[in-house]
Amino acid sequence: MHEAALAGTIALRWREARQAGLRGHPRLLVRGAHHEPIDFDAAVRLHLAVVAPDLDGERLEIVHLPVARLCSGCGCRFMVGGPGAACPECGGAALPGATDEEIELDWLDPSPI
Secondary structure: OHHHHHHHHHHHHHHHHHHOOEOOEEEEEEEOOOOOHHHHHHHHHHHHHHHOOOOOHHHOEEEEOOEEEEEOOOOOEEEEOOOOOEOOOOOOEEOOOOOOOEEEEEEEOOOEO
16 A cells, blocks of 8 residues: 555655754645545555654645546546546546556745744
């Protein structure tokens, strides 16, 4: 499960930022996930709580950027930006995306403490 490795990387970068005297918190930008965003978010936060209980994992901001999906009912192509996406034409469920998942980690409010 890549969420565990991702949580380890987030914790490492977060601690490095703290040691460098930066305040703020990390943000993940996710594009092209193959499952529901809410499941991904919960898994990342759970693993972060396990590997870094000293960090406030709830401050981690996770943003899911819109991606193109196909409807399982009618084949319509539509953009999905959040959980529970339904086809705007027929209400069918979105099929998993065919694109690779991309994740970018950046820092919000990188000003010194």
